[in-house]
Amino acid sequence: MGNLYGKVAIITGAARGQGAAAAHLFAAEGAKVFLTDMNGEGAAVAEEIGSDAFFMQHDISDESGWSRVVAAALERFGKIDILVNNAGIYRPATLQNTDRNLFDLHYRVNQLGIFLGMSAVVDVMAKTGKGSIINVASGAAMRGMPGTFAYSATKWAVRGMSKCAAVDLAPLGIRVNSIHPGVIDTPMIEVNGQELNAVFTTLIPFRRLGTADEVAALVVFLASDAASYITGAEIAVDGGAIL
Numbered sequence: 648m649g650n651l652y653g654k655v656a657i658i659t660g661a662a663r664g665q666g667a668a669a670a671h672l673f674a675a676e677g678a679k680v681f682l683t684d685m686n687g688e689g690a691a692v693a694e695e696i697g698s699d700a701f702f703m704q705h706d707i708s709d710e711s712g713w714s715r716v717v718a719a720a721l722e723r724f725g726k727i728d729i730l731v732n733n734a735g736i737y738r739p740a741t742l743q744n745t746d747r748n749l750f751d752l753h754y755r756v757n758q759l760g761i762f763l764g765m766s767a768v769v770d771v772m773a774k775t776g777k778g779s780i781i782n783v784a785s786g787a788a789m790r791g792m793p794g795t796f797a798y799s800a801t802k803w804a805v806r807g808m809s810k811c812a813a814v815d816l817a818p819l820g821i822r823v824n825s826i827h828p829g830v831i832d833t834p835m836i837e838v839n840g841q842e843l844n845a846v847f848t849t850l851i852p853f854r855r856l857g858t859a860d861e862v863a864a865l866v867v868f869l870a871s872d873a874a875s876y877i878t879g880a881e882i883a884v885d886g887g888a889i890l
C-alpha cells in the first residue's frame with residue numbers, strides 16, 4: 648500500500664516541472680490527484696496518470712477560481728486531504744531592474760496565490776480535523792539571492808505565511824510546511840542560461856542540479872502520515888547548496 652493510499656491532493660502548477668513530478672509520484676503512492684495549472688497542457692499529465700487524476704485550468708491568483716477548484720475536487724473525489732501550493736513564476740531581476748509591474752506579477756502569483764490556496768481549503772480540511780499543506784518556497788527564501796528581488800521577496804513571504812498558518816491551523820489538525828528547493832532542473836531555470844546554471848552547480852556540494860523527482864519525494868513525505876508531528880518546518884532540498 649502506498650504512503651498516500653486513500654488520500655486526495657490538490658496540486659497546483661502541475662502541467663510540468665515539479666508539479667507534474669509530484670502528480671505522478673502522488674498517484675504512484677496511492678493518492679487521487681486534482682491537478683491545476685493556468686497552462687492547459689496539464690490535461691496531458693492527468694491523462695497519463697489515468698482515472699486517479701483530474702485536471703482543471705486555473706490561475707492561482709484568481710480567487711473565485713479557487714472556489715471552483717475546491718468544489719470540483721470535492722465533487723470528483725469527495726474530500727481534500729492535501730494541498731500542494733506549487734505553482735510559481737520566476738523572472739529574475741535586481742532591485743534596480745524591478746518595476747512595479749514585475750513586482751506585482753510576482754506578488755499576485757507567488758504570494759497572493761499561495762494565500763488564496765490555503766484559505767480555500769481550510770474549512771474543508773477542518774471538517775475532517777486533518778490536513779497537510781505544502782507550500783513550495785525556495786532556497787531564495789533562506790538568504791539574499793542576487794538578481795532575484797521580487798521573486799525572493801515573495802518566496803520569503805511564502806516562508807512567513809507558512810510559519811503563521813502552521814500556528815493558526817494546528818488546533819484544527821492541519822499541518823503547514825514550506826519546502827525550499829535549490830536549483831532544480833525544470834523549465835523554470837532555462838531563463839538563467841546554461842552558463843549561470845553551471846556556476847550555480849559549482850556552489851552545490853553534490854556538483855549537480857536537483858531533479859523534480861527528488862523534490863516530489865519530499866512533498867510526498869510531508870503530505871503523508873509519516874510526517875504527522877511536523878508542522879511549521881522549512882525543509883531545504885538543495886544538495887547542500889551554498890548559493
Ligand SMILES: NC(=O)c1ccc[n+]([C@@H]2O[C@H](COP(=O)([O-])OP(=O)(O)OC[C@H]3O[C@@H](n4cnc5c(N)ncnc54)[C@H](O)[C@@H]3O)[C@@H](O)[C@H]2O)c1
Pocket residue numbers: 659660661662663664665666683684685686705706707708733734735736737756760783784785786827828829830831832833834835836
Ligand atoms: N526549478 C527551480 O530551480 C526552483 C527552485 C526553487 C523553487 N522553485 C519553485 O518550485 C515551484 C515549481 O517550479 P518548477 O521548477 O516546476 O517551475 P516550472 O516553470 O517548470 O513550472 C511551474 C508551473 O506553474 C504554472 N503556473 C505559473 N503561474 C501560474 C498561475 N498564476 N496559476 C497557475 N499555474 C501557474 C506554470 O504554467 C507551470 O506549469 C515554483 O513555485 C518555483 O518557484 C523552483
